[in-house]
Amino acid sequence: MTIKCIAVDDEPLALDMVSKFIEQTSFLSLQSKFDNAIQALGYVNQNEVDLIFLDIQMPDLSGMELARILDGKTNSKKPKIIFTTAYNQFAVEGYKVDALDYLLKPFSYEEFLKAATKAYQFFENQKKNTVTKVEIEKQADYIFLKVEYQLVKVMLKDITYIEAYKDYVKVHLKDKPNPVLSLTSMKSMEDLLPADTFMRVHRSFIINLDHIDSVSRNVIHIGNAQIVVSENYKDSFMEFLNKWVG
CATH class of the missing domain: 3.40.50.2300 (Response regulator)
Known part of the structure; x- marks a missing residue:
């Protein structure tokens, strides 16, 4: 080549x-x-x-x-x-x-x-690969995140939630004390992650639905984190919640 x-x-x-x-x-x-x-x-x-x-x-x-x-x-x-x-x-x-x-x-x-x-x-x-870069990242049960000047493989099942942090996102992982810091946007992460497992619940938070421990009113508990569901995302989360408890 x-x-x-x-x-x-x-x-x-x-x-x-x-x-x-x-x-x-x-x-x-x-x-x-x-x-x-x-x-x-x-x-x-x-x-x-x-x-x-x-x-x-x-x-x-x-x-x-x-x-x-x-x-x-x-x-x-x-x-x-x-x-x-x-x-x-x-x-x-x-x-x-x-x-x-x-x-x-x-x-x-x-x-x-x-x-x-x-x-x-x-x-x-x-x-x-004949697919685009985004499709490559969406395949199987993992994604690649750009961390500094390298691509880091992250298993989807290990992601508990994603948090906006200035120009970066913090990707919090199960059993890992420190999040992975990647220079990308929340919108890009939302587009990248499978919608049946991950949900945007706040302009600053995307959660892995499989890692929810409990919900009290409009607060989601994932481990020690307490994530508030904002008004803009309340309806879609309540729809999921109704199916979850139903």
């Missing part, structure tokens, strides 16, 4: 280095290179690109802005991104646009190859 790449960087030396690294990596194919993100966007809109090695700090249109534009595309062919930057403060933003990796300048070929190999493994998994 060959991954079609472009490189984008406004610094000529950095652009030449990344381009050289791509060309000496057997499974990467350099399609083009750009010193600004606007030209790169035009190319991506007209050509098939699998992977972009993308600088962040650029004039006119930054690499992060380009990444957000591409992330907003609805087609499944949108390219993946590996950021190449001298600034580490953009790491969280990189998570939000689902970047594959984040290379901090100056980086060696060894570091570049490690990131490129991660991309290769990602595309190999896509090739082996």
Whole structure:
């Protein structure tokens, strides 16, 4: 498998280095290179690109802005991104646009190859499965959660409840003292989890119905947690509750 790449960087030396690294990596194919993100966007809109090695700090249109534009595309062919930057403060933003990796300048070929190999493994998994990424995550009795720059397998039966926490979600697990912290939204988790087992009961909580210990009025007890059912979700929860006790 060959991954079609472009490189984008406004610094000529950095652009030449990344381009050289791509060309000496057997499974990467350099399609083009750009010193600004606007030209790169035009190319991506007209050509098939699998992977972009993308600088962040650029004039006119930054690499992060380009990444957000591409992330907003609805087609499944949108390219993946590996950021190449001298600034580490953009790491969280990189998570939000689902970047594959984040290379901090100056980086060696060894570091570049490690990131490129991660991309290769990602595309190999896509090739082996004809379903979309979301469908892959929904299969069987587990999901994958993005925790830092890795995917962590979590069994559905072990999830007791999910709690919103700033830009993250806390996934609380049975018999685990600490929750798994994943940079995603409650809406994404709600869409990902099977509706016959998991229910949104509050803008900040999704519960695993199988782990409910008791219910008192509008409060759900799961272990030591007490989760209030908000007004917006009360009707759907009461419908479940009536079936549960009936």
